[in-house]
Amino acid sequence: MRISDNKTVRAAGVSGAAFDTVAIHGCAFDDPLSGSVNVPVYQTATYGQKEVGVAPAYCYSRTGNPTRTALERQLAALEGAECGLAFASGMAAINNVLNVLQSGDHVVAGQDLYGGAYRIFTKLYAKFGVTFTFVDTTDPANVAGAITRRTRLLWLESPSNPLLRLTDIEACAGIARRAGVVTVVDNTFATPVLQRPLDLGADVVVHSTTKYLAGHSDVLGGAVITRDAELHEPFKFFQNAVGAVPGPQDCFLVLRGLRTVGLRVERHCLNARRVAEFLSAHPAVKRVYYPGLTSHPQYALARRQQRDFGGVVSFELGDDVEAVKRFGSGCRLWTLAESLGGVKSLWCHPPTMTHASVEPEVRRGNGIRDGLIRLSVGIEAADDLIADLAEGLDRVASAQAFVAHQESGSCVSRVRREGAELEEACVAGEVSG
Ligand SMILES: Cc1ncc(COP(=O)(O)O)c(C=O)c1O
Numbered sequence: 001m002r003i004s005d006n007k008t009v010r011a012a013g014v015s016g017a018a019f020d021t022v023a024i025h026g027c028a029f030d031d032p033l034s035g036s037v038n039v040p041v042y043q044t045a046t047y048g049q050k051e052v053g054v055a056p057a058y059c060y061s062r063t064g065n066p067t068r069t070a071l072e073r074q075l076a077a078l079e080g081a082e083c084g085l086a087f088a089s090g091m092a093a094i095n096n097v098l099n100v101l102q103s104g105d106h107v108v109a110g111q112d113l114y115g116g117a118y119r120i121f122t123k124l125y126a127k128f129g130v131t132f133t134f135v136d137t138t139d140p141a142n143v144a145g146a147i148t149r150r151t152r153l154l155w156l157e158s159p160s161n162p163l164l165r166l167t168d169i170e171a172c173a174g175i176a177r178r179a180g181v182v183t184v185v186d187n188t189f190a191t192p193v194l195q196r197p198l199d200l201g202a203d204v205v206v207h208s209t210t211k212y213l214a215g216h217s218d219v220l221g222g223a224v225i226t227r228d229a230e231l232h233e234p235f236k237f238f239q240n241a242v243g244a245v246p247g248p249q250d251c252f253l254v255l256r257g258l259r260t261v262g263l264r265v266e267r268h269c270l271n272a273r274r275v276a277e278f279l280s281a282h283p284a285v286k287r288v289y290y291p292g293l294t295s296h297p298q299y300a301l302a303r304r305q306q307r308d309f310g311g312v313v314s315f316e317l318g319d320d321v322e323a324v325k326r327f328g329s330g331c332r333l334w335t336l337a338e339s340l341g342g343v344k345s346l347w348c349h350p351p352t353m354t355h356a357s358v359e360p361e362v363r364r365g366n367g368i369r370d371g372l373i374r375l376s377v378g379i380e381a382a383d384d385l386i387a388d389l390a391e392g393l394d395r396v397a398s399a400q401a402f403v404a405h406q407e408s409g410s411c412v413s414r415v416r417r418e419g420a421e422l423e424e425a426c427v428a429g430e431v432s433g
Contacts, residue, residue, distance in 0.1 A: 019078070019193065020262040026077030027070040027255065039070040039255055041248045063240045067248040071255045072223075075213075078192040078258065079205050079225045083232035085239050086223055086251060090188065090208025091116050092244035093222030097184055097204060099238040101152060103129030108146045108181070109155035110137040111366050112163050115355035117155070117186065123357075138298065140171040147179045156202075157186040158195075158305075162314050162350040162374040163367055164289045166298040169305065173201035182231065188212070188341070193265040194306045198227055211341025212311070214257035215264050218342075221246050221254045264343065264379060268311030271385060272377040276313045278386045284323075284397040286371070289314040311378075312340055314350075317371040323396045324349050324371060330392030333385060340376030345385055348374050 017025065029039045042065050047058045058064050068086050076084030087093040094117055101107070109121060111134045121132045135142040137156055147154075154176040158167040173183040184204040185197035191212045197205050207213060209221035224235050239245065246254070269292075276290035288295075291302035292309030302309055317323040328336055328347070337346045338353055348354060351370050355363055377385065 022077050023074075023262055024259050027074035029070045029073075039067055039252065041252045042066045043248050061248070062243045062245055065245075065248050065251070067251040067255075068246065071246075071251040071258075074255060074258055075207070075209070075223045076225050078261075079187070079198055080192075080196055081198055081205075081225045081227045083227065083229065083235075084223060084225045085232075085235055086209070086221060086246050086254070087239070088222065088244045088246045088250070089220045090206070090210055090222040091120065092242075093206045093208070093224050094186070095120060095244070096224055096235055096238050096242065097153075097206060098125055098130075099242070100234055101125060101128075101130045104150060105152045106131045106133070106148055106150040107153045107155055108133050108135060108143060108151055110157050110160060110165075110167060111135060112160035112165050113155070113157050114161045114186070114188075115350075115357045117157070118355075119357040121155075137167040137172060138165050140168055140175055143172045144175045147176070147181060151179065151181050154181050154183045155186075156183065157189070159189045159291055159302075159310060159312070161189060162289075162312075162354065162372065164189075164291055164296075164310070164312060164314055166291060166301050166305065168301055169195075169197050169200040169202055173197075173203075177201065189310055189312060190306055191261060191265055193262050194269075194308050194310060198225070200305070203228055203231060209254045209257075210339060212265055212268070213261055213341075214254045215261060216253075216257060216342055217337075217339060217344060217346075219250050219253040219257075221250055265311065266308070267379040268341075268377055269308040271379065271382045272311045272313050272375075273309065274382040275375060275377050275385060275389065278389065279313065279315050279393075282390075282393050282397070284317060284393045284400060285315050286318050287316040312374060312376055314372060314374045316369060317373065317396055319369045320371045321349075321352075323399070324373060326395045326399055327373065327392040330395040331388050332391070333380065333388040334375070334392075340374070342376065343379045345378035345380060346376040348376075350374050 031040060045061050047056060049056050071086045072084040076082055087096060109132055133146045135146045137143055143154060156167050156172060158169060169185060176183045183202040184206060185202045187195060187197055187205045188208045188211050203226060205225045207223040209223050214221060226232050273292050276288055276293055279285045279288045290296060290313045291298060317327060334345050334347045338348060340346060350368055350372055351363060355368055
């Protein structure tokens, strides 16, 4: 399936163009000095000014930098928006949105969120008197039930990290809008290639551009995107006031990644589907989480809301960390690492890595068991990736078979022992009937 064509996006200069065209032309940058076909890295902290009291287009790089401006335009264009802001990391972007909150405000958030988002909510903003209610957003009725007159934001991740649960963005954003609540969607997992939350009624999109948008695991970045100029104003103010901005070299790397995001995500999706099917058939695997499997409880929503199913697959080896270690010892192509969305395949153990900051009881209550593994399926050849996974899983299966054998062995000897004891008792006349 070709996922990114026929969808047109709004962007200065290329309005009406298909996604892959906007991914290359969306920033509409013309280099007046040399005609460079790439956006130059404006490696400068400050800019000479012509006259006292006359503000130039750029005065200081925390406030603005031409390489960053190009990236911000490009990010906005890909989400079909006018207002984009770039940040030093995804967490800086999330924090920037949260800066609009005041003591006494309330946020309704999805239960199954990236651990860092949960941490900044509960360990930082809670300290300032902001309250949070975490609900299972797979059912929009839970969102409606949690909104109070103090609710300012609805915070959604779809698909969620790490269990790939989906939220009906259109339904939830509609509920929020009617209550005067701003809907924020973390679109990191889906990317605008697969899903455009603003078209579904959300007000703000955040990204960790560290992931698929930059795509090579070589830079950190974040983004806040909206069509609403009134929301953008305070976001822009906080960006300058707080200063968590990316440097020009980092902006260049994200911009370069964006040029190929359509192609890469298409391949990530193809590979992920193959991997999910392979895992589903392996005897060592207890459960697979992937919205592209017909067994996923929200497969129908995934088909309706997304253009494809994404590059992340999670699976369970029971509730057993030892099995997770055994699996890892067999993999060569898959690297144990935090993060996702790069061309190189990674695996991670959410309970001890991305979600270690979530209290164990909350984590388990949300369905993240100790045997959970999250795969970020890269763009290597799918056959090689699967052969490598098979090595790891076969080790797990052999260990499981050994334990089962031991247990059945001890069971047989127990039955034999009990049988012998019974026989002795009968001979001694202690048991009758
Ligand atoms: C869904 C999601 N949002 C936000 C973040 C934070 O992004 P960053 O690591 O760039 O700060 C992550 C990081 O893994 C993430 O997975």
